Amino acid sequence: MQLVFATNNLNKLKEVQSMLPQHIKLLSLKDIACDEDIPETQPTIEGNAIQKAEYLKNHYGYDCFADDTGLEVHALNGEPGVFSARYAGPQRNAEDNTKKLLTELKHKTNRNAQFKTVIALHLNGKLHTFTGICKGIITTQKHGDGGFGYDPVFKANGYDKTFAEISLEEKNKIGHRGKAVSKLVEFLKN
Numbered sequence: 082m083q084l085v086f087a088t089n090n091l092n093k094l095k096e097v098q099s100m101l102p103q104h105i106k107l108l109s110l111k112d113i114a115c116d117e118d119i120p121e122t123q124p125t126i127e128g129n130a131i132q133k134a135e136y137l138k139n140h141y142g143y144d145c146f147a148d149d150t151g152l153e154v155h156a157l158n159g160e161p162g163v164f165s166a167r168y169a170g171p172q173r174n175a176e177d178n179t180k181k182l183l184t185e186l187k188h189k190t191n192r193n194a195q196f197k198t199v200i201a202l203h204l205n206g207k208l209h210t211f212t213g214i215c216k217g218i219i220t221t222q223k224h225g226d227g228g229f230g231y232d233p234v235f236k237a238n239g240y241d242k243t244f245a246e247i248s249l250e251e252k253n254k255i256g257h258r259g260k261a262v263s264k265l266v267e268f269l270k271n
């Protein structure tokens with residue numbers, strides 16, 4: 082069985098492939114000669130994941146799955162959410178985004194936030210979604226140089242280190258994307 086993962090990130094692809102039974106073979110966007118920007122114009126994380134999976138199915142005909150992730154901050158009414166990648170502008174720069182987030186939260190005492198990943202799977206004509214959430218807080222300054230995006234300012238509940246200070250293995254275990262991927266893998270195994 083072949084399944085397209087709407088990504089060209091080979092690390093992500095390998096990681097999910099390693100969790101799947103051998104008869105499921107994952108293909109990247111490159112593998113199906115898709116080099117266009119897949120539209121992500123929906124107002125929600127769920128909406129974007131579904132839009133990407135449906136676009137791929139409709140334009141390329143493959144069963145597939147797509148993921149979308151955002152950081153939802155309580156004191157900012159859920160922002161940056163679906164705008165996480167371009168919070169500080171279209172340059173999509175993690176440094177600028179993090180700086181803007183810390184500025185917006187400067188005088189806020191409630192630092193609660195969550196990462197949310199939604200995976201939308203198009204399989205045998207049906208759409209399924211899998212959600213992974215990781216709750217935590219936004220720190221007042223950056224700590225650590227691992228990870229990417231908002232990792233240096235996010236501490237998962239129960240941890241005294243940011244996502245930029247823990248190993249990738251640990252992050253995958255407790256993190257939003259890892260949880261959503263586990264749900265997808267369990268579904269595909271059955």
Ligand code: IMP
Pocket residue numbers: 148149150151152165166167175178196228229230231232244258
């Ligand atoms: P994407 O949907 O995986 O492309 O994620 C959208 C944006 O959310 C990224 O550009 C990052 O700014 C942020 N993001 C997603 N996942 C993570 C994460 O695991 N750590 C930190 N930031 C993340």
